[in-house]
Amino acid sequence: MATKVTSAVMREGLSVLGVAIRAEWAVFTAAVLSSAVYGGMTVASAWALGWAAENAVLPAFAQGRAAAGALWTGVLLILGTALLKAIGIAGRRIWAGTMQYNMQARSRREVTRQYLRLPLAWHHRHPTGQLLSNASSDAEAAWAPLAPLPMAVGVIVMLLVAAVAMVVTDPVLALVGFLIFPAIAVLNLVYQRRLSPLATRAQQLRAEVSEIAHESFDGALVVKTLGREEEETERFRRRAHELRDANIAVGRVRGLFDPLLEALPTLGVLVVLAVGAHRLAGGSISSGELVQVAYLFTLLAFPIRALGWVLAELPRSVVGWRRVRQVLEATGSMEYGQARLQGDGAAALEVKELSYAYGEDPERLVLREVGFEVPAGRTVALVGPTGSGKSTLVQTLVRLVDPLAGQVRLDGVDLREIAYGGIAESVALVPQQTFLFDDTVRGNVTLGLPVDDQEVWAALRLAQADGFVSRLPQGLDTRVGERGATLSGGQRQRLALARAVVRRPRLLILDDATSSVDPQVEARILQGLRGESATVVLVAYRMATIALADEVIYLEHGRVVDRGTHEQLLARCQGYRNLVTAYEREEAERAAVEAGEGVSA
Amino acid sequence: MSQVVEGTRISRNAEGSALGTVRRGLALTPEFRKGLLGTLALAVAATAGKIIVPIAVQQTIDTGLQSATPDLAYISRAVGLCAVAVLVTMLAGYAMNVRLYRATESSLATLRVRGFRHVHDLSVLTQNTERRGALVSRVTGDVDQISTFMQWGGLMIIVACGQVLVATVLMLVYSWQLTLLVWGCFLPLVIALPRFQRWLSSAYTTVRERTGDMLAAVSESVVGAAVIRAYGSERRTGERIDAAIEANRRAQIRAQKIVATVFPLTEVVAAVAISGIVLLGVHLGLGGHITAGRLVAFLFLITLFVSPLQIATEVLNEAQNAVAGWRRVLGVLDTPPDVADPGQDGVELPRGPISVAFEDVTFAYPGGEPVLKEVTVTVPPRTRVAVVGETGSGKTTFAKLLTRLMDPVSGRVTVDGVDLRRVCFSSLRERIVMVPQDGFLFDGTLADNIRYGKPGATDEEITLALTELGLADWLEGLPDGLETKVGQRGESLSAGERQLVALARAYLADPDLLLLDEATSAVDPATEVRLARALEGVTRGRTAITIAHRLSTAENADEVLVFDAGRLVQRGPHAELVRQDGVYADLHASWVSAART
Structure with a gap:
């Protein structure tokens, strides 16, 4: 039951994220700040490299003599931005994980508290398997987008900083970026929208294959004593083959979009080189700046996909959260009085x-x-x-x-x-x-x-x-x-x-x-x-x-x-x-x- | 990591080197090997795409920008050529991915089905309840692990190695000194990787264990709902669950911290390498050993080292899991079915009255004491036999040997004079059917479950079978009749009702020998008596063996077999045995007192 990726689902998904952000705002803030450091430093590292090329490397080749001061400043800039970037990555990952696992644990606690609180009649109305998956896989799915969320926020910071940096460097090259990066983002969105239902279906089939194996092995005595092994295998084979086909369908989409998403920024760099050479010939930019923009394109190509990861997880998250909430919102509990039973021995x-x-x-x-x-x-x-x-x-x-x-x-x-x-x-x-x-x-x-x-x-x-x-x-x-x-x-x-x-x-x-x-x-x-x-x-x-x-x-x-x-x-x-x-x-x-x-x- | 399935003779041949495991695994999956070389060639082509940008940058700077006026025509040509190369490698990537997915998924589906079929041939399945979960994961999770690895980790290893290799080759072309410098920076990281992977692997193992504990604790709040309420132990249970959830959360965060710390290390190392390139490169450049374009190209080439190293620990971890998964799947496949179907060479038994003989039969579970000792007995055709004895006396073992769920350690079991081991399964299962105590039902309708005994049986036949068993009233009492949903494992029916369905299922199969293992123990007395009568009618002309838990079954039988501590201690008609001193007289006395105090 793949949930269609509609804007309503997306809106609901974002509101689910809102629940987590309100609940874990301190951790979220730390994660986002780290991620912003990471995003900013990614752009800064390209700028540092460009600066070093512009002020230390290329002049040295042109003039035949190295300016030690510029060289060492360049090196310090490169090392400094990399170190800050590394710290940003570590902080982002640790706090993003903490937030995700905290929320999972919180939902699990709340759900099981409900299980213990709700009357037995409520339990009778719900199949055991469903209640177990509410507390395990649904609680997990509900908070899955939290893992890439801070990265996505950091990427937005990164893109803003990069946009400013490119516009400042050269508006024409920036224009190339403004065409390429939205194209990557859109392509990735299309990718995730195509992938999401296929992946959900594969996941569903995986559960069904497992269910058949469980049932069949549990009933082994019956299968064996009635000599039905072949029929059981046939039943399993049918579902296993459906799973195979579903996985291949997933692979087809992945196989198409992954190379495409890699090729797009590469083509972007090539365009930058071609356009940049013209701009260089016209004297609008320096060769260091050209290197900087080209390098930025290489660095941005991968992280920009994080936006897609969050969006890809949202439909699953929405379904998981709906199921968890159904348990949390279940009403009806036993009301208790104040009376204490007095007396010892047998009761009437x-x-x-x-x-x-x-x-x-x-x-x-x-x-x-x-x-x-x-x-x-x-x-x-x-x-x-x-x-x-x-x-x-x-x-x-x-x-x-x-x-x-x-x-x-x-x-x-x-x-x-x-x-x-x-x-x-x-x-x-x-x-x-x-x-x-x-x-x-x-x-x-x-x-x-x-x-x-x-x-x-x-x-x-x-x-x-x-x-x-x-x-x-x-x-x-x-x-x-x-x-x-x-x-x-x-x-x-x-x-x-x-x-x-x-x-x-x-x-x-x-x-x-x-x-x-x-x-x-x-x-x-x-x-x-x-x-x-x-x-x-x-x-x-x-x-x-x-x-x-x-x-x-x-x-x-x-x-x-x-x-x-x-x-x-x-x-x-x-x-x-x-x-x-x-x-x-x-x-x-x-x-x-x-x-x-x-x-x- | 639990090795293979302990307890019974699951093969350990599959142990050994990781490479050996992978080789054997590949040997079992021809679909994967077919066209593998082509896929690899495509992978190489796709990987080559990664060095297009550094080359383009180098060409632009060195050739196009050398003079004061850039050679725009040259740059356009070079860039255009590179763009074509990018598109070609992209197509190669697409083709490679599709081939890889198709090959891995087809081969793993085969492996899965083969494993499933093989598991059904293993007697562990019917002997050892706790191991079933492990066997399920052999054909699900373990295979999934291999699949994830082949499609992501394994591919990454190829791509990453290729990427690092082509980058290194190009670097060497540009400058051997800078290449040495780059490798000097990254080598310590490469050497440290296996250590990081070990940390990560142990952290993940802890996570898996804690997750298992957590799920077990959570399930108590659902499965034990009634007991928890009846004993007012909500708080205690809640605390236990909270502790398990918290332990799981801590383990997850700990693993996350390790990944989060190791991952960005590469960034720092890369920055050190870049700094070194800038410093050494400028120095070399001044000596005329390297051009500016080549130096800048190095800066781009470095990025090709970063991503493979960043994901290396996780890829290694996955590789380890995949090999372990493979080993477990092979462990199952390598286990010879201890109860093998003679198949084509087997004897087909003609239908008709059936006789059974045990000749000096002894059975012991591997590594255990004998549970059945030197049993010799003959059951002539058309006899009704009751098997009695206390719990653990060997009654159920007797039944399992008779249905060939297991083979004796010594001696032999024969039907119509033919050794059971020589009878082909299809013939055996048609003629001898056992109704186990636990009436296991499959998720579906009542009709589906009864039809399991005879595929293709019509609803009329099913209704007739139930009527002949005296269960027509019961069927009429069900709101949806034959279409009643029984739920998972028959949960929606009571234990007694499940037994009724199981009995009808076996009856519909129409065997020549019907073996009932306390098959009506959970049914209320009035119904049980009705059933017993109906069975008496329908088993007339057949051989019927009943493992009995109450007196009247034994009294009604033509012959009673009395088991005690694994031995057949008495046999004969009830009337005769009850007059003798011995186990049967004692049993009889306790039954009588239980029934008529």
Whole structure:
């Protein structure tokens, strides 16, 4: 999706630059001043060279004797301007880089702050990949033009000084410059406008090629077991060839314009020589001045392209900044009350006429007027078929999302009235999908909670995780996640469980949190949990898990269909019976069939 | 820089000298070598354009301006000739660029596709999750690095060397003394370049590492959104992210400072050289050893030294990256597929009931303990077998050997009496299909994913397959039916639903042996039972092997294979095994207690 290079985009791009300049004005000023020194000294160095030629070199050849004073002055001028120019370049590059990286870091901080601040419902509405690229490549693209920006400003200074210098030297030669340099600038602009969409397309295809490789390698087991390697290669080949063609298209434009942009100033110098010779013959200029102007043309030829670089980056920058701003401007946050939860030990939970809909669209209700209460210290199982709303319900219990209507009360206090951080102090959720941080085992269990290792080990023991953790190379200090030890699904679930129990929560919520753990191990974990003084809400399929509960709440299509003890529900609730006794019934039927066969045999 | 892919037997042949790597790399990309000489010739012609200005200046000053009245006709002729030369070299530059881009892009596209295909033949892919990211970059980032180098850095090296060379030649023609002086000034810089490059390279390496850390930290705020909120650890996570962003910013600025300091050094050296030329040149001129025009031409020739040296550190850095990238790509290509397709020479198995035999099969990952030990078992055609055992007992290894995702270290696996290693892949994949536990889906619609099992299947066939599996209700419940978008890796569906799609996909492939690796573990019990029944119907007449995680599967099977610590410890029908003391009885007891406490 190449953004067309229109004047509207350019205007927006310049306003993006304005944002950065306002934010980092000190660094920007330093960079621009350095760049102005660089620009001025570039012209000055040509002037110094011309001066040396005019006053020291050419007279020496003409007169057959060197004027030592002029010679040394010339040398000092050359060295002095070069040194200042070098300092200007270094300063410009350092501060331009600093500005760019500062802005990148600033956007990344702001974006991730938003990610942490915005409610979970907002996260649900945005694909993971998009959010990650907002913080990485979009933040990078938004500020990419900052790198060449000070140089471009310096070049403008350079051109102004050069224009003055040329006019002062000789208006006719200056005219050549006034024709050649705008031509270079215009040509470069045309170049960047032609290149920009092609480069964007190549970039896009590069991402797509990478995406195919990622997906295909991730799905290798499927590809291989179904013998689809050739088809996958064909899919990859098609995109790789599109990328090849796109890159060649880029190369064609580069190949045309790069030599053209080099030839133009060279032709300019030749014109200067031809015209200059006439002016020299007419006595309007000296030969030193001719050398100076010719040299200036050589020096200006390259930097003038910096103007084009900034303009070339602007469309990409605009797209990046729009995406970053979308995150920054996203509104909606959770409002918190002032209430603090008093008391120790298990907490009482009450859910009243709670409804929830995705996207707050009343047409898409996933929970309908759900109500139940769990007295302190009791254990309740939430049971229902896939898609009945259990996980959503669980999210409202810890206020990851707010309900559309109704309320959740903890010890009689509406969750929305509890102060920020108050819920996490009392309630711990172990979600269905385990998430571990790229941190040590200890860091993953404590998440910054000030507890000693003894308590960590106690939690690990309860979660039946002490065994494998003690066998890890660095024990509690072993890093898990991205670049650390690889743990099995069951081991990861047990760490997540330890994370919850180490906080001694007053309400513990397990959302099918032991599904990857062997049944024997799960039984031991559940036995251990009985000893904790906490109210427990658990989502489960396994009978052993359900049997742990004092009461079962059976959900279907987002409604509480029935509630009672396991036995009561078995006796009176058809849907519940069908779900939890599915295995048993199957077995019984099979036994009956076998018995039948036995009889007939 | 992570070398090749560790862990499995990725070849290290590609290591060795940089030159050797480049030579081998070129050998693999014939498109690049074709016409290379022509491209080089054009590059030389294009480079020659750089000395036109100094020559023109010299001619103008020495010939045209010698007398008091300039020879305007001569100057016009000389300048006109030079202008023609400029246009010619410009065209040469255009032709060279186009040829270069076409050659490099074509050759690298070939390399990319070849690498991709080869990676799919490597068993690392199915064994080692963490290495997949590294393999992806073999066919993306590593190849891109080579491409950037060939089109910019590599070209620059040629252009820069050519530029410095022609400048030096012309200088020597004008004055050997001044040439020595110029080289005397620039040589120390040239010698110092590799050192600068090392600084820069280590600074860039740090930047890359910090960027990786930063991206990992940032991703936690997105992927871990629920956990972070549930545990109120927004601040802690925010601080970790900020620290990673800050470390990345510092590393970037540090690298920038090195580049910014090294880059303008050349300007200073050039000024010293120019001063020397002015001083020595005038001295030589007074002795009649050099003309004014030639002296001034020297001042222009110096500028040809500046740009190559300014960019040299970055070009060297790129060259290093490109060689490393090349080495990594070659490392993958040089790795022989450990599970090779016999292809044309392979045996085609006729379709029909299938029998499988393991003969004294042992398997160990490279450098590891055996995970499957001396397993011997025969599965007759049309049997339904359940494989049970605790986590790590060797069940999944058994399945992978049976589908030939890996080959045994010793012993052999046969189908219908033929060694699996002799069966050609196309025949094998048609007859034996495995449904893995993790129902991986491709980004696309439900229909696309199910059709993956049988390309060209119509929507009717797909719907029929789902109906036969007892999933018609589920399909009807989906708002967009078969056109439901499953999202990246099937994200939009629940884990259970993904398994349903994976199962339908395998079923549509219509294999003679269906291997289910805990393929319905995330499905709710009622659905699972429905599925199990449907499968019982549809696998009738086929051989079916199920890695089971619950009792009823084992009870329903004709035969149960019990694995423990890599060994096949028990086998027989459920009713028989449950009466024996042993691993199965223990497992059974724990299942029973889990299901009916």
